[in-house]
Amino acid sequence: MxxxxxxxxxxxxxxxxxxxxxxxxxxxxxxxxxxxxxxxxxxxxxxxxxxxxxxxxxxxxxxxxxxxxxxxxxxxxxxxxxxxxxxxxxxxxxxxxxxxxxxxxxxxxxxxxxxxxxxxxxxxxxxxxxxxxxxxxxxxxxxxxxxxxxxxxxxxxxxxxxxxxxxxxxDLDAPAAVIFTSGTTAHPRAVVHTRRSLAAGLQIFMDRFPLGPGDVVHTDGLMLGLPALIGGATWSMPGSLDGRGVTHLYQVPVEAARLTELPGTVRHLLLGSAPAPPAVLRRCLEICTGEVHSVYAMTEALPIALAGAEEKLAYSGGDLLGEPLPGVGVRFTADRELVVSGPHVARGYLGEPPVTEVPTGDLARLDEQGRLVLLGRKKDMLLREGFNIYPSLYEPSIAALPGVREAALIGLPDPATGDEEVVLALVPGDGFQEQAVRRRLPEVMDAGALPDRIQVFPDFPRAGRSHKLDRPALRDQLTRPR
The missing domain is CATH 3.40.50.980 (Rossmann fold)
Structure with missing residues (x-):
């Protein structure tokens, strides 16, 4: 294809x-x-x-x-x-x-x-x-x-x-798209998809959600918009939902949390790009007369699994991701990290050797019904409005700014939306000026990773013999009233 x-x-x-x-x-x-x-x-x-x-x-x-x-x-x-x-x-x-x-x-x-x-x-x-x-x-x-x-x-x-x-x-195996997922001036990283891998991902989606004339898919993403065009459906780009007859709507959970009503034409509401917390799932079920789904995917492998909102809310053994979609292979490392494979997996990373499978950075298991259950994150990654933020990519550059001794990016999850407030915690050094640091941040960080606020500490909490940064303790300090 x-x-x-x-x-x-x-x-x-x-x-x-x-x-x-x-x-x-x-x-x-x-x-x-x-x-x-x-x-x-x-x-x-x-x-x-x-x-x-x-x-x-x-x-x-x-x-x-x-x-x-x-x-x-x-x-x-x-x-x-x-x-x-x-x-x-x-x-x-x-x-x-x-x-x-x-x-x-x-x-x-x-x-x-x-x-x-x-x-x-x-x-x-x-x-x-x-x-x-x-x-x-x-x-x-x-x-x-x-x-x-x-x-x-x-x-x-x-x-x-x-x-x-x-x-x-x-040439279906030639690169067709390069998508940068993260990185700094020193370590940019980009996913390379071919026409074949992109088409395979579209096919996996279309097998689960057949689209045809009369359907209207409201999204700003190619991975949902292109299946609409291929099936003869209409791709509705973000704007007002009124009068468009939208049948399939894609939302990031933090966007879905802001919805107050939906047109009665919506048969499928899909949530993705970030975990959907229970409060958002319940809200979506209240305002959507159709089905509500949570999509699990990553840039390197779109999509991986899908679960209905009702079954996610009813599941008590962890965060239910759903059964792997047809054609998606899964395995687990010794420390339970989920690794995925399949025809939709990207060719690899720009400037690096090709791959046949990709680690997700998520810890997971299969339940007795063969469904994926998320147990937690292996990597220290933050999520805000669907943007992946890897603190270790930015913290060294921030700490090298004049007047900064140490820097840490901490995420504070909002239980209502599932989104994370990004806080930059700083330990000041000689000549520290907060406004000067704030002005320099866009030079060393992606725009999507810039912090919501800055908090200054005299020192960071430490853990273990190596006295490394104790992130849970620092997160706890940030949540206490000051």
């Missing part, structure tokens, strides 16, 4: 049906989507794009963004997903690892990053943007031309030239 070919075949079957509803409620037909994808593929190829090249992709969710992504992959490219909010040092480290030959970005991003004044404007809002025009040799842009778009950049918006409807032979 080739995901690009499957999407284009679906477009050809029902050209007049609605393929995508954008955040403002505007509709794009399957026929129009197919034309855009093929024109973008041909436009890139005509501009010298060669199969195997990497594309730094910085486009906000929209129908054009989907067409650009599919068109670049159809041309044989590898999408390198970029967060424009990354600190320059972090993004530069990622670019050194990924070495993209092209950048595809919205014209306004080029315009903002082209001048120091533009970067300063967004910096005042807490976002640091690098100069995208210097990130690669070749450039393409979406939207209208603006000052700051590099000279010779290829326009990918509003194309109306003839296109070639034929699809060439695709």
């Amino acid at each position: 080739d995901l690009v070919a499957e999407v284009l075949a679906s477009c050809a079957r029902t050209p007049r049906a609605t393929a995508i509803i954008d955040p403002r409620g505007r509709e794009l037909s399957f026929g129009a989507l197919r034309e855009r994808v093929l024109r973008i593929r041909d436009r890139l190829a005509g501009a010298g794009f060669e199969p195997g090249q990497s594309v730094l992709y910085a486009v906000q969710p929209s129908p054009d963004a989907i067409a650009v992504a599919l068109g670049a992959v159809a041309a044989g490219g590898t999408l390198v997903f970029a967060d424009p909010g990354l600190a320059p040092g972090v993004l530069e480290a990622r670019l050194r690892l990924a070495r993209p030959g092209w950048v595809v970005a919205e014209s306004f991003l080029y315009a903002i990053t082209a001048t120091a004044a533009g970067r300063a404007l967004v910096r005042r809002r807490g976002v640091l943007l690098p100069a995208l025009s210097q990130a690669a040799v070749r450039h393409a842009y979406t939207g209208r031309w603006l000052p700051g778009v590099p000279s010779g950049a290829v326009r990918l918006h509003g194309l109306d030239a003839p296109f070639d409807a034929a699809l060439g032979e695709a």
Whole structure:
């Protein structure tokens, strides 16, 4: 199965049906989507794009963004997903690892990053943007031309030239997507998926949730939006739910906790990207007339297991994840860490040898019915709004800032939402100034990992003969009234 070919075949079957509803409620037909994808593929190829090249992709969710992504992959490219909010040092480290030959970005991003004044404007809002025009040799842009778009950049918006409807032979085992999961300037890490592994993951999802004409899937994620397009359903991008007839809704638990009502058309509410606590599950069951599901997955293997809200709430032996989905292999290490395998597992990590299975970092077991039960985390990882935060990646860089002697990132879970407040605990050194440290944090941390607050301690609690940081004790100190 080739995901690009499957999407284009679906477009050809029902050209007049609605393929995508954008955040403002505007509709794009399957026929129009197919034309855009093929024109973008041909436009890139005509501009010298060669199969195997990497594309730094910085486009906000929209129908054009989907067409650009599919068109670049159809041309044989590898999408390198970029967060424009990354600190320059972090993004530069990622670019050194990924070495993209092209950048595809919205014209306004080029315009903002082209001048120091533009970067300063967004910096005042807490976002640091690098100069995208210097990130690669070749450039393409979406939207209208603006000052700051590099000279010779290829326009990918509003194309109306003839296109070639034929699809060439695709190398399904070539990289198709590079997704950075974490990292700092010193240790960036990215998951590499092929067209085959992505298609296998989509197939596993579609086998569990068949989608077809009349279904409307509301999500901002490719791994749920693409199955909708392949099945002939409509992909509804985040925006108002009113009047769209949404049948399948995907939410991060912390987002679901804010919901007050849902349209009666919703048959399936899927929660994922973070554990769904009981309070959120109960709330979702109250407002959803359809079924509520909790999805267990990781970037390296999408998806792994799925459990209904009712069975999760009724289970008393741990956090029930559900039976592994068909095609997903599981095993456990000596210390009970869950390791998964299957055709949907990523090829590996960028710059590292290929893998056939991946450790999840979660401790788990199988119950008597063959269902996965989560026992805890092996790694010291925090989760906030679906973003994985690994303290050990950031703490050394924070501790190296002027005036800081020691640093620790601690998560304080909210029992109502399951989300974690991220607290940066600091032990001050000579010349410590909290505001100065706060200003420097975006230089050494991903935007999604920045702390919610800073707490200063005269010293940290220690444990064992090695006197290492006692994180549980520090967490306990942070939860006490001060």
